[in-house]
Amino acid sequence: MWLCIVPPLVKYSPETTLLVVSNPVDVLTYVAWKLSGFPSNRVIGSGTNLDSSRFRFLIADHLDVNAQDVQAYIVGEHGDSSVALWSGISVGGVPVLSFLERQQIALEKETLEKIHQEVVHSAYEVISLKGYTSWAIGYSVANLARTILRDQRRIHPVSVLAKGFYGIDGGDVFLSLPAQLGRSGVLGVTNVHLTDEEIEQLRNSAKTILEVQSQLGI
Numbered sequence: 001m002w003l004c005i006v007p008p009l010v011k012y013s014p015e016t017t018l019l020v021v022s023n024p025v026d027v028l029t030y031v032a033w034k035l036s037g038f039p040s041n042r043v044i045g046s047g048t049n050l051d052s053s054r055f056r057f058l059i060a061d062h063l064d065v066n067a068q069d070v071q072a073y074i075v076g077e078h079g080d081s082s083v084a085l086w087s088g089i090s091v092g093g094v095p096v097l098s099f100l101e102r103q104q105i106a107l108e109k110e111t112l113e114k115i116h117q118e119v120v121h122s123a124y125e126v127i128s129l130k131g132y133t134s135w136a137i138g139y140s141v142a143n144l145a146r147t148i149l150r151d152q153r154r155i156h157p158v159s160v161l162a163k164g165f166y167g168i169d170g171g172d173v174f175l176s177l178p179a180q181l182g183r184s185g186v187l188g189v190t191n192v193h194l195t196d197e198e199i200e201q202l203r204n205s206a207k208t209i210l211e212v213q214s215q216l217g218i
């Protein structure tokens, strides 16, 4: 199917930026990149932009604040092996975990894990209830398209060529990292601080995707 879609797109719109919304999105973004022959900055997967919105909503609900004031990213693979960046969460510019520590309020690891699991399972829950997800991904992709078309230079966690970042090696792999987007696609990957544990999880995410890719023979 990708063979019917990507080469004609490239033929008739050689200067376009491809925004891949599919499943599994990271592997298919890699395939689209390979088939297109485009530079990697012009091939983007919707990645964990949606997971991150779900994450912000659940954190806001838990802390009883407005989701718009929460900055939080999920990176890595869209879905099961995604990585929640707990160390970087802030509300109104205040880093959450260190703030709670200073207030001696314990936010237990199980609570954090439960919120992340809810993010991972939210798609399954919507699908079990109505058969598909549509509104949230539609809104999420409209946001990405707006950032790109209007050259807004906003940072979104999206699937980009991640080789070389955070020690990810072993092959070309697309997975989500916070990236600045604009009219020419990916303008850069932001150097967000990750803990050693988060980096380890991210590398495992990359390994999972590379294993799937190695079976494609591309």
Ligand SMILES: NC(=O)C1=CN([C@@H]2O[C@H](COP(=O)(O)OP(=O)(O)OC[C@H]3O[C@@H](n4cnc5c(N)ncnc54)[C@H](O)[C@@H]3O)[C@@H](O)[C@H]2O)C=CC1
Pocket: 001, 004, 005, 021, 022, 023, 025, 046, 047, 050, 078, 132, 133, 134, 137
């Ligand atoms: N990564 C993410 O966050 C999300 C990804 N998805 C994925 O997005 C994809 C689309 O989802 P829906 O719109 O709900 O599916 P859908 O089945 O409603 O739409 C698929 C469309 O693709 C068209 N199509 C099929 N083969 C084609 C071909 N060879 N050339 C051109 N068009 C072709 C069909 O006619 C149909 O209109 C699915 O793969 C789904 O898993 C959906 C939600 C979230």
Ligand SMILES: CC(=O)C(=O)O
Pocket: 023, 050, 123, 133, 137
């Ligand atoms: C279907 C899907 O990948 C999602 O809603 O996250």
